[in-house]
């Protein structure tokens with residue numbers, strides 16, 4: 001399997017109350033084509049800071065982010081990454097879904113002559129073709145989130161960063177979005193997913209990175225993490241949630 005994302009000794013130091021602290025402290029990992037890797041850890045563990053540095057929104061204090069062999073911070077031409085942060089913001093409400101995507105296709109460096117075809121392709125992937133010409137201000141939360149995913153897919157980036165992609169969505173819409181995420185990985189995308197929803201991680205993650213206090217505490221498949229937690233029941237297997245709760249106290253920052 002080829003490595004699409006390679007994170008090497010990544011570090012981010014912030015200042016808080018006049019003191020420096022490592023929000024992300026020497027993190028290294030890879031994500032391969034077709035793989036879904038999930039960052040799991042408590043609030044403040046450093047997940048969003050990590051994703052922001054990979055996405056190019058935040059400059060690392062040190063370390064490297066290599067995407068398809070290109071160093072994110074040393075290459076003049078930035079490697080393509082699709083980012084889904086979600087939420088209500090980010091679109092022009094009075095413009096249609098298609099017009100929004102045409103605008104973002106330009107930013108994603110899609111050649112002008114292919115922009116319409118590309119916008120229609122990504123709308124189809126997230127099943128929004130029927131509402132392509134509807135104004136985004138009339139979209140439900142779930143439709144907006146699918147549009148966020150469509151936007152991230154413009155230009156077919158090899159790496160997708162999904163930060164809590166189903167947060168605040170109902171069960172039915174969350175299930176639909178998970179189906180889309182799974183399909184994207186099956187089609188070869190490398191996906192880094194942060195989520196606090198254990199069932200989401202259980203159903204999607206090929207590998208979990210358990211992160212606490214800015215460091216990777218341990219990693220493995222869902223089954224491996226459950227095994228490492230040493231939670232046992234006589235009558236049934238332990239769930240990821242039970243295992244995570246058993247490990248969670250060790251993930252907290254000592255100064256908190």
Ligand SMILES: Nc1ncnc2c1ncn2[C@@H]1O[C@H](COP(=O)(O)OP(=O)(O)OP(=O)(O)O)[C@@H](O)[C@H]1O
Nearest residue numbers: 014015016023041042043044045046047048049050
């Ligand atoms: N711009 C900033 N300046 C100072 N400290 C920051 C900044 N951004 C984040 N932090 C701190 O860095 C630490 C890691 O934050 P981060 O948002 O990466 O955690 P997280 O794992 O994504 O948490 P959550 O699950 O709540 O989203 C936290 O202690 C946070 O308060």
